[in-house]
Structure formats: structure tokens, C-alpha cells
Amino acid sequence: MKIIEPTVEIEKVDYNKMMKNLERACRTCYRSEDKITEESYKTLLRNCINRGHESILEHEKITIRMICDIGVYKDLTRHRHASFSIESTRYCNYGKDKFDNQIKFIKPVNIEENTELYTEWKNSLEEIEKHYIKMVDLGATPDQMRMILPHSTAAEVTMTANIREWKHILSLRCTKHAHPAVEQVMIPLLIHLKNNMPEIFENIEYDEEFKKEKYAKLIV
Numbered sequence: 001m002k003i004i005e006p007t008v009e010i011e012k013v014d015y016n017k018m019m020k021n022l023e024r025a026c027r028t029c030y031r032s033e034d035k036i037t038e039e040s041y042k043t044l045l046r047n048c049i050n051r052g053h054e055s056i057l058e059h060e061k062i063t064i065r066m067i068c069d070i071g072v073y074k075d076l077t078r079h080r081h082a083s084f085s086i087e088s089t090r091y092c093n094y095g096k097d098k099f100d101n102q103i104k105f106i107k108p109v110n111i112e113e114n115t116e117l118y119t120e121w122k123n124s125l126e127e128i129e130k131h132y133i134k135m136v137d138l139g140a141t142p143d144q145m146r147m148i149l150p151h152s153t154a155a156e157v158t159m160t161a162n163i164r165e166w167k168h169i170l171s172l173r174c175t176k177h178a179h180p181a182v183e184q185v186m187i188p189l190l191i192h193l194k195n196n197m198p199e200i201f202e203n204i205e206y207d208e209e210f211k212k213e214k215y216a217k218l219i220v
């Protein structure tokens with residue numbers, strides 16, 4: 001068994017170009033393409049967002065690649081306008097050499113290490129892994145073995161959404177009401193987008209009490 005930290009990787013894109021593409025699409029509505037300047041997208045996008053004219057944000061998308069636990073992707077896959085490709089517990093056999101014959105689990109962000117609670121969490125996963133490997137030895141298929149995998153199991157997830165949907169997802173998933181493991185991956189992503197596309201993401205609030213040292217590592 002291996003305990004790992006979650007990560008979130010964002011594809012390298014030209015954010016200014018993306019915002020200029022959004023402006024170009026938006027100006028179709030007013031046939032005001034002649035008003036395009038180097039900086040004109042900034043005011044235009046802010047004005048549209050303030051008026052709720054948000055469908056223009058659907059013309060560009062962002063893809064991320066996460067390593068997170070099953071609980072996190074269970075929550076995120078509820079967002080119907082996003083697209084997902086997720087490591088399959090039906091096809092991946094963690095008892096094989098390819099997976100080092102072990103299950104990877106995500107270190108829980110809401111259980112402190114070196115506590116009795118953490119030991120209990122870890123012991124239960126060790127027990128599950130023991131039974132998983134025993135099932136492999138008995139010739140079980142991943143379809144059968146996945147029945148005993150818990151929420152903490154690590155998975156790779158590729159997630160794509162258009163900018164409008166990302167705004168919506170991040171506004172729901174970076175607050176205190178979201179699960180801490182979801183906040184852990186979504187807050188660093190939101191901060192990255194606020195820095196690179198302020199005109200679009202600046203008004204989305206996040207749980208500022210969530211400890212920075214617990215943010216998932218962001219890979220650009």
C-alpha cells in the first residue's frame with residue numbers, strides 16, 4: 001500500500017489568447033469587431049459577466065489532470081457540463097506488476113497524521129489491501145475486486161469543462177461547504193485562474209481559512 005498526496009495539473013495554455021477569442025465570439029452579438037484593441041477584452045468580459053451574459057464563456061475550455069481520491073471525483077462528476085476520463089477500477093488490477101502490486105491511497109486532508117484516528121484509517125486500508133490481494137490470488141476480476149475499494153483509493157482523472165462551467169464548479173467547490181478533499185484540489189486551481197484570467201475569475205470567493213500548506217500541488 002502506498003499513501004500519496006493529491007496533485008492537479010493544468011494544461012499549458014495562452015490565457016490572453018483565450019480571452020481574446022471569447023471577446024471575438026462575444027462581439028458577434030453586437031457586430032462590434034471593429035472595437036477590438038489589445039486590451040478591449042478586459043472591459044468587455046467584465047461587463048458581460050456582470051450582466052449575466054455568460055454564454056460567451058462557453059467558447060473556450062480548460063483541461064486538468066488530477067490525482068485525487070474516489071470521493072473527490074464522485075463529487076466533481078456531478079457537474080453535468082464537464083467531461084471526464086477516469087482510471088477505471090473495472091479494468092485496472094492493482095495486484096499486477098504494472099501497479100507495483102499495491103493499491104495507492106490519497107492521504108486524507110481532514111485526518112491529522114500521528115493521531116489515533118489516522119492509525120485507524122491506515123489500519124483499515126491495510127486490511128482492505130490484504131483482502132484485495134487475496135482476491136487476486138483467488139483469480140478474481142477487477143470487476144469483483146473493486147467492490148471492496150474505499151473512497152480513499154487514488155485515481156487519475158482528466159477533466160475538461162468550458163470556462164462558464166469552470167466558474168460554476170469553482171464557485172461551489174472552493175467554499176467551506178464543499179468536502180475538504182475537494183477544496184484541496186479546487187482552491188489552488190481557482191487561485192491559478194484568478195491570477196491568469198482575473199477578468200473572469202476575480203469575483204469567485206474561496207475558503208480563505210483552508211490552510212495553504214494543505215493545498216494540492218499544482219503542476220503547470
Ligand SMILES: Cc1cc2nc3c(=O)[nH]c(=O)nc-3n(C[C@H](O)[C@H](O)[C@H](O)COP(=O)(O)OP(=O)(O)OC[C@H]3O[C@@H](n4cnc5c(N)ncnc54)[C@H](O)[C@@H]3O)c2cc1C
Pocket residue numbers: 078079080081082165168169172173177178179
Ligand atoms: C456543498 C454541496 C453539497 C452537496 N450535497 C449533495 C448531497 O448531499 N446529495 C446529492 O445528491 N448531491 C449533493 N450535491 C451535488 C449538487 O446537488 C449538484 O448535483 C452538483 O453540485 C452539481 O451542481 P449543478 O447541478 O449546479 O451543476 P452542473 O451539473 O454543473 O450544471 C450547471 C448548471 O446548469 C443548469 N442545469 C444543469 N442541468 C440541469 C437540469 N437538468 N435542469 C435545469 N438546469 C440544469 C443549472 O443551472 C446548473 O447549476 C452537493 C453539492 C455541493 C456543492
